[in-house]
Amino acid sequence: MxxxxxxxxxxxxxxxxxxxxxxxxxxxxxxxxxxxxxxxxxxxxxxxxxxxxxxxxxxxxxxxxxxxxxxxxxxxxxxxDQFVYPDVLPVLRNLEKENELILLSYGEKKFQKEKIENSKILSYFNKIIITQDINKVSDLKKILKEKEVGLFVEDAPNTLYEAKKVFPNLITVRIKREEGKYIKEPDNKNIDFVIRDLEGLKKIINQKFFF
Ligand SMILES: [Mg+2]
Structure with a gap:
């Protein structure tokens, strides 16, 4: 997946x-x-x-x-690499074995590239995309087929909202880091799960009934 x-x-x-x-x-x-x-x-x-x-x-x-x-x-x-959250590496290491991991990041190209390259997590990803589309839908269209089941982990609730509108089978996971930029924004009906860190993602994936 x-x-x-x-x-x-x-x-x-x-x-x-x-x-x-x-x-x-x-x-x-x-x-x-x-x-x-x-x-x-x-x-x-x-x-x-x-x-x-x-x-x-x-x-x-x-x-x-x-x-x-x-x-x-x-x-x-x-x-x-010191600013990667401590729960990230063990989960990526675990997931990369059986899944195709894609990094989809929004922002100014040069700055995103510098952050991502120095974060030392590149090797876990099959694909890395830096986009200027804040809703990321145009990029998701290049990654997923319309009815494809996939999982999208993101902290921006509106991005998840827009993604689910186009990809109804995409499992949308909102990650609510305490310091996150969107922490005060409400959930919406297109968000399937809310987690606090990537440990929470493992639990969702382990509920195998999805896949
Ligand atoms: Mg974000």
Missing amino acids: KIIFDFDYTLFSTKKLFENLKEEFKGSGVSDKLFSETFQKSKGAFGYNSENQFKLIIEEKPELNLKKLKIAFKKIINRA
């Missing part, structure tokens, strides 16, 4: 990444306030954009060195 995973706040603590970036930038002379402001402003159509943020920081504080900021950024991104 195909199991499709979202990345940010499903497998990866984006919050931890940004906290670490903020801390590292502080060492380069970027205050928390400047970091947060430029972080927000840097966002393009598809989310956070690091290059934009560097430019905005330099605009505010021309005495800072762009090269140094890039090095600070790289240092943290290189440690992306």
Whole structure:
């Protein structure tokens, strides 16, 4: 069976990444306030954009060195594997044996690629897709046949809602990490299961009546 995973706040603590970036930038002379402001402003159509943020920081504080900021950024991104949630690896290891695992992540291409590549989970996936379609439906169409049974693990309730509309046999699993971006958004009728971590996914898959 195909199991499709979202990345940010499903497998990866984006919050931890940004906290670490903020801390590292502080060492380069970027205050928390400047970091947060430029972080927000840097966002393009598809989310956070690091290059934009560097430019905005330099605009505010021309005495800072762009090269140094890039090095600070790289240092943290290189440690992306530390921000993968602790419950992820054992479950992926277990699932990859009998399933086709697909990573389907939304966001700005370069930044997503840097995070994903450094997270050291690439080898578990048969396919990795970075999309600019927030509902991911156009990408799911390339992965699944209309009536195919598959599993989709994602923290954005609306993405699951839209996916199920097009793929009625897709089992939609909402993962509610406490720090998640969508934690306050309500469930919807197109969500089949709600879990707190990937341990919860094992239980769903073990209910073999689905498959
Ligand atoms: Mg997500």
